[in-house]
């Protein structure tokens with residue numbers, strides 16, 4: 081993982097305050113592609129939780145993987161009343177045995193930070 085990939089946390093508060101979020105309709109679009117009920121999901125690079133909260137408010141249990149401690153601190157606070165498990169780690173190294181099986185794997189503005197050699201195999205492992 082590059083240093084740049086972990087550069088967000090130094091400004092996690094500003095990131096959360098000033099970066100635009102996602103519309104709630106995004107969840108409908110994603111769930112529209114599901115072939116069955118989505119009860120449990122894993123999120124790659126959850127950041128401060130801008131996408132996490134949208135899915136969790138639909139009562140989807142989200143395992144939110146985030147490597148950066150600064151981002152994780154905001155994420156934990158933002159999701160404290162939601163069905164979210166915050167997991168420290170990168171997508172490359174997180175123990176998927178503790179995550180799988182899930183109904184959905186999603187990433188919001190983060191998948192490009194993961195290792196292209198292994199990222200899809202890791203998704204398939206869920």
Ligand SMILES: C[S@@+](CC[C@H](N)C(=O)[O-])C[C@H]1O[C@@H](n2cnc3c(N)ncnc32)[C@H](O)[C@@H]1O
Pocket residue numbers: 081085086088124125126127128129130131145146147148151169170171172187188189190193194195
């Ligand atoms: C642009 S932010 C997006 C955060 C959030 N998903 C959002 O939409 O606001 C990218 C996030 O990817 C995380 N990240 C970088 N490399 C990663 C990796 N190898 N595995 C998992 N997450 C990673 C960063 O720590 C950062 O929180």
